[in-house]
Amino acid sequence: MPTVTNARRQGPSGAWLVGLALVLSALFLLAPLVLIFVQAFAAGLDAYVHHVTEPATRHAIGLTVLTALVVVPINVVFGVAAAWLVTRYRFFGRRLLVTLIEIPFSVSPIVAGVIYLFLYGAQGLLGPFLQAHDIQVMFTLWAIFLVSLFVTAPFVARELIPLMQAQGSEDEEAAITLGASGLQTFLLVTLPNVRWALLYGAILCNARVMGEFGAVSVVSGNIRGQTNTLPLQVELLFNDLNTVGAFAAASTLAVLALVTLAAKLVLEARTRS
Numbered sequence: 001m002p003t004v005t006n007a008r009r010q011g012p013s014g015a016w017l018v019g020l021a022l023v024l025s026a027l028f029l030l031a032p033l034v035l036i037f038v039q040a041f042a043a044g045l046d047a048y049v050h051h052v053t054e055p056a057t058r059h060a061i062g063l064t065v066l067t068a069l070v071v072v073p074i075n076v077v078f079g080v081a082a083a084w085l086v087t088r089y090r091f092f093g094r095r096l097l098v099t100l101i102e103i104p105f106s107v108s109p110i111v112a113g114v115i116y117l118f119l120y121g122a123q124g125l126l127g128p129f130l131q132a133h134d135i136q137v138m139f140t141l142w143a144i145f146l147v148s149l150f151v152t153a154p155f156v157a158r159e160l161i162p163l164m165q166a167q168g169s170e171d172e173e174a175a176i177t178l179g180a181s182g183l184q185t186f187l188l189v190t191l192p193n194v195r196w197a198l199l200y201g202a203i204l205c206n207a208r209v210m211g212e213f214g215a216v217s218v219v220s221g222n223i224r225g226q227t228n229t230l231p232l233q234v235e236l237l238f239n240d241l242n243t244v245g246a247f248a249a250a251s252t253l254a255v256l257a258l259v260t261l262a263a264k265l266v267l268e269a270r271t272r273s
Contacts, residue, residue, distance in 0.1 A: 036254050039247035051248035052221040056225045060233035061252060063144070067229065068209045071148045075205050079156025080198065084190070088156075088172070093250050101157050113218025116147055139221030144229065146214035152205045159201035160194055167193055200267045207260040210253065 006226065041048050051057065055088035082101055086094060104112065118124045120137040130137060137143055175185045190197075213231040220227040226235060230253050 004077050012042065033254060036247055036250050037068065039093050039243065040251040042247075043244045048248050048251075051242075051245040052252060056228065057230075057233055057237075057245070057249050057252075059225050060228045060230045063141070063228065064230040064253075064256075066116060067144055067148050068206050070145055071152060072202055072206050074149060075152050075200065076156050076202050077157075079160055079201060082157040083160035083164050083194075084186075086161055088169055093223055098161070104151050104153050109147075109214030111214065112150050113147055113215035114142065116150070116215075116219050120146075123235060124127050125220055138219055139227060141227065143219035144216055147219050148209050148212055151215050152208045155205040155208065156201035159197045160202070163194055163197045164190075168204065178179055196270055200264065203264050204268065205256060207264075210221065210256050210260075236252060262269070 048238075052061075075112065082097070087099055089091065107115075117138060120143070121128055122129050122131065122138070124138075137146070165225070171189050172185050175189045176182075211231060212229070213235075216229055217232055219233065220229070222228060222232055222236065224233075228236065230249060234246050234249045237249055
């Protein structure tokens with residue numbers, strides 16, 4: 001006799017819902033993605049290669065990858081440290097720390113960029129001090145790093161904290177009882193237990209870094225060939241009415257997103273197995 005769950009799965013309403021989900025996914029996700037590549041190759045393969053390898057676009061791709069290479073490892077370290085602190089220790093202000101970790105999710109990226117501008121800009125809180133010491137932060141590569149770190153800070157911690165809370169600390173306590181040092185306990189016990197969640201959080205962080213637009217657009221200055229990341233380069237090319245170039249750059253960003261999504265799916269499968 002089929003269970004209630006199986007009956008629901010086999011019923012016509014379930015089939016309609018699955019079909020509706022597939023149609024909406026194709027309409028809102030697959031169709032725009034296909035359109036990007038169709039428009040990118042509209043002028044032919046040679047034109048596509050020309051636009052992708054154009055100096056400003058090539059620089060934007062390199063800057064986007066460089067930002068990810070800098071930001072993701074830092075946020076991985078921060079996420080692991082924050083998760084370890086929150087789940088393994090009880091201290092005054094623990095709930096406040098968890099709330100602070102969540103702040104970048106509740107603040108608009110553009111607002112975050114404006115905050116950094118008011119803090120490090122020429123007329124900002126630290127502006128006179130930085131100018132007096134001939135230090136420029138805004139409209140440079142450092143500003144892109146700073147805002148990217150802010151908007152992606154919660155991703156790794158949010159993946160690790162629930163898992164480490166569910167796992168408990170019994171394994172670490174057993175290792176310490178057997179004579180392992182704190183570092184040995186972390187490397188040989190804690191890290192293997194959370195490795196898939198850690199990689200999953202790092203992938204999500206990487207995807208957000210590469211696709212970030214709002215905060216970076218405020219603090220980078222949009223200097224073509226200098227402080228333009230790939231999303232900003234797409235906007236500049238589109239504003240220049242260079243449609244093929246804009247879609248070619250967007251297709252590169254889409255490929256990076258698809259690679260990230262594929263890695264995410266693989267990790268999800270490994271986590272379930």
